[in-house]
Amino acid sequence: MKTSKFIPLKGLVVYQMARQLSTIAWNIFSNLTFEQKKIIGDQFLRATDSIGANIAEGYARFHYLEKIRFYHFSRGSLSEAIQHWAELMLERKIIDVATFDELKQIHDSLEIKLNNFISVTYKNAQNK
Template sequence: MSSKKSNYIPLKELDIYVLSRRLSALAWIIYQRLDYQLRKTWGNQMMSSMDSVGANIAEGYARFHFLERIRFYYISRASLSESVEHWIDLGFERKIVTEEEYKEIKTTSKELQIKLNHQIKIAYEAKDKDLSK
């Protein structure tokens, strides 16, 4: 039996996944108060892109091949941009999103973007290390 500790982190403890779920929770609070028309025109798109961030992190994290993993992280990063830089900004401009919500989402998304970029870098380094064996 090996005394070496595993480096595996369960998905639900992975920082980027935790942050993505936090963003989804914040978006859900906004979505729940929308009327039917706003849900249909803005809210469904916003929720779909926001939930896509975590979904792609989860799918990428489960992939064995480095390049597949990286591909899903890139998709997650693009969904993050769509969610926050487009839908949340638009919602703030249209007074659907409060200033407090906007600031919290922006702060959380910035932290996630930095950590997601780092996760992509780590995946590339692991790929390069694996190829040099």
């Protein structure tokens, strides 16, 4: 008989990394002008915050396909936040290269971990 150990949401590395991105995004947003917040900052912050929110919602779902669906949403939000909004902020000189590099480094690692998390969720459901 297999024994599985329940990991609380805050114990998930993917969730911890998503929260780390949210913290960085909030720090960026807090330093924007009103115009920058309205035009680009709000969408960047929403996309970044939805990464962790979708992981949390998916993790609370019962059926593995529902879980995976929300993890896919999270992956999409990750791409939107960093590959679109953060790159635009870099191009428009709203953030510096060091800040972008920090975001990109977390993005690259989290993207791999999210893909693995999705695969493991699927495989675990198939092995039951």
